[in-house]
Amino acid sequence: MIDVLLIHPPVDIEPKNVLKSLISPYLVGYGLLHIASYLKMMGYKVEVWNIPVAYAYGYNLEDIKALIKYHDPKLVGIELNWLHFSNGSMELVKVIKKINPNIKIILGGVHATIFAEEIIKNYPLIDAIFIGESEATILDYIQNLEKGLPLTEVPSCYIRNNDKIILNKNRKVLPIDEIPPYSLSIVKPKQKESFNIGTINTTRGPCSGICPYCIGSRKNYPLMIGSREKLELHSPEWILEQLELLIKDTHNIAIQDYIYCAPKKHIMEIFNFLKNEKITGLIEYFNIAGKPNSFDKETLSLMAKTGVDNIDYGVETGSNSTLKILRRGYTAQQAVDTIDLTVKCGILPKTYWMVGLPDEKDLSETKNLIKQTIEKGGFPRWVTPLIILPGTELFREAIKYHISIKMNTYNDFMKFSTTKINKNAWYPDVITHTTNFMEINDILKATNDLKDYILSFKEKIMSIFQKNLQQYFNLHENVTSSLIMLRMKRILSTLKYTLF
Numbered sequence: 001m002i003d004v005l006l007i008h009p010p011v012d013i014e015p016k017n018v019l020k021s022l023i024s025p026y027l028v029g030y031g032l033l034h035i036a037s038y039l040k041m042m043g044y045k046v047e048v049w050n051i052p053v054a055y056a057y058g059y060n061l062e063d064i065k066a067l068i069k070y071h072d073p074k075l076v077g078i079e080l081n082w083l084h085f086s087n088g089s090m091e092l093v094k095v096i097k098k099i100n101p102n103i104k105i106i107l108g109g110v111h112a113t114i115f116a117e118e119i120i121k122n123y124p125l126i127d128a129i130f131i132g133e134s135e136a137t138i139l140d141y142i143q144n145l146e147k148g149l150p151l152t153e154v155p156s157c158y159i160r161n162n163d164k165i166i167l168n169k170n171r172k173v174l175p176i177d178e179i180p181p182y183s184l185s186i187v188k189p190k191q192k193e194s195f196n197i198g199t200i201n202t203t204r205g206p207c208s209g210i211c212p213y214c215i216g217s218r219k220n221y222p223l224m225i226g227s228r229e230k231l232e233l234h235s236p237e238w239i240l241e242q243l244e245l246l247i248k249d250t251h252n253i254a255i256q257d258y259i260y261c262a263p264k265k266h267i268m269e270i271f272n273f274l275k276n277e278k279i280t281g282l283i284e285y286f287n288i289a290g291k292p293n294s295f296d297k298e299t300l301s302l303m304a305k306t307g308v309d310n311i312d313y314g315v316e317t318g319s320n321s322t323l324k325i326l327r328r329g330y331t332a333q334q335a336v337d338t339i340d341l342t343v344k345c346g347i348l349p350k351t352y353w354m355v356g357l358p359d360e361k362d363l364s365e366t367k368n369l370i371k372q373t374i375e376k377g378g379f380p381r382w383v384t385p386l387i388i389l390p391g392t393e394l395f396r397e398a399i400k401y402h403i404s405i406k407m408n409t410y411n412d413f414m415k416f417s418t419t420k421i422n423k424n425a426w427y428p429d430v431i432t433h434t435t436n437f438m439e440i441n442d443i444l445k446a447t448n449d450l451k452d453y454i455l456s457f458k459e460k461i462m463s464i465f466q467k468n469l470q471q472y473f474n475l476h477e478n479v480t481s482s483l484i485m486l487r488m489k490r491i492l493s494t495l496k497y498t499l500f
């Protein structure tokens with residue numbers, strides 16, 4: 001018997017549908033893994049299961065039921081962090097309660113947080129939904145459960161108490177460096193290294209930016225998540241400890257949180273520290289998220305010397321007026337300059353683009369910027385329709401932004417879970433809104449049109465990339481030319497068929 005079973009759920013309870021998921025289902029959120037590490041550190045017996053990977057390895061639903069019966073946990077925590085897991089999570093709840101109605105089932109993660117009240121009201125088998133960060137609060141829940149103390153005293157969560165639903169609005173989070181780093185080896189079944197990216201969580205709390213569509217903006221975060229007052233950063237020592245744990249299982253490392261919004265001084269401190277430790281020689285792929293204009297020459301050069309070999313830049317659009325409406329804090333020209341500088345510093349810049357943005361009439365300015373960034377060595381990675389989540393400023397003030405919201409409820413968003421992938425990349429059911437200039441079909445057409453536009457430069461993108469390779473290899477001795485070319489070709493070959 002174990003104490004806690006933490007589950008990364010399937011998109012669909014039927015194993016045969018695992019390959020048909022609209023958005024890739026295999027990745028476990030590190031939030032769940034930090035919770036697992038913390039509970040283990042506090043002496044609890046914990047298992048983490050990745051059901052989509054189990055399905056891909058040939059497990060069936062009966063195997064999953066057998067697993068639950070065998071472990072007979074007191075508590076099951078289901079990760080509902082991303083919108084495409086909503087259907088599978090709810091199905092899984094039914095399966096578990098049928099095996100043993102006494103097992104407590106709790107949910108948490110960003111998507112569960114956004115729709116917490118609606119979910120707990122409509123799904124009576126769920127015992128509690130946790131809001132925002134949950135290491136400290138889950139510990140309270142288990143301890144109260146064991147001691148027979150009232151669960152309604154657990155902070156930051158909706159609790160079902162007999163027929164009533166109670167929200168305890170108090171907050172409780174751990175001091176940031178007391179959250180233990182996680183190890184990928186905690187997850188079962190074990191994944192092949194090529195699938196494993198060890199993502200380091202360097203920050204918690206709201207970003208300093210105010211992009212109206214982002215749940216992390218300092219305007220949206222307090223209303224939607226609210227776990228911390230301001231952006232907090234892990235210390236360089238903690239980050240090194242996390243990195244050392246991750247490279248036991250993978251040589252692919254990423255930082256995808258709001259580090260790019262942290263003050264330069266902190267970013268420099270972290271990378272200087274890692275560079276001196278020389279650990280980065282063991283890394284083959286080191287990816288980081290960024291926004292145009294967020295890193296200067298000194299920072300980029302230091303990152304490159306520390307092993308960072310590619311940066312994901314959310315450029316989003318080439319329209320200066322839309323960039324202003326979205327309060328992105330850079331112009332189209334600054335985006336070009338950022339790409340140029342990144343290449344010169346020996347890092348590969350990948351660019352991300354969005355469609356369906358407020359006040360965007362046609363995409364000629366975006367096409368123009370895509371072309372300019374390609375010429376400087378930018379590698380277009382993703383084109384995706386904007387998803388407007390309930391609670392964000394764009395959602396709350398839709399009229400001001402000339403937007404008409406089409407998806408409001410948890411059930412509406414379940415379409416991200418039930419829609420199957422198709423060859424034409426045509427998904428009208430998951431477009432969340434229309435704009436003053438674009439209906440649903442226009443957003444889809446424009447997305448596909450941008451992808452075709454990018455692919456018309458395929459040869460040019462690869463030849464510029466090849467030209468820049470020498471500069472790149474000088475700094476990244478672990479990356480071989482065949483590996484990197486394969487990676488880049490794969491990006492271009494999947495661009496057309498991936499939407500989110």
Ligand code: B12
Pocket residue numbers: 023024025026027028029030031032034035076077078079080081082083084106107108109110111114130132133134135138199201203204213214215216256257258384389499500
């Ligand atoms: C880092 C990140 C990623 C990384 C994740 C790496 C990893 N292994 O986790 C990468 C780049 C891979 C990623 C991918 C995607 N992401 Co993302 N990501 C983020 C980001 C920017 C930061 C997360 C973070 O660092 N938070 C700090 C950590 C520690 O907190 P946390 O993850 O929320 O975990 C805490 C709580 O949520 C809770 N919790 C989590 N799980 C559980 C489980 C239980 C049982 C309980 C009780 C509690 C609990 O406790 C945790 C610890 O305190 C968030 C924005 C945000 N602010 O959340 C978007 C965000 C979560 N991502 C989002 C999206 C849409 C995606 C993608 C679908 C994008 C795409 N088109 O592919 C994919 C889906 C990934 C998948 N599974 O297939 C959306 C989710 C919106 C939604 N409602 O679903 C967000 C909110 C961004 C946004 N649009 O504003 N993402």
Ligand code: SF4
Pocket residue numbers: 207208209210211214215216217218258261291
């Ligand atoms: S800068 Fe990035 S993280 Fe910050 S509010 Fe804007 S999109 Fe969100």
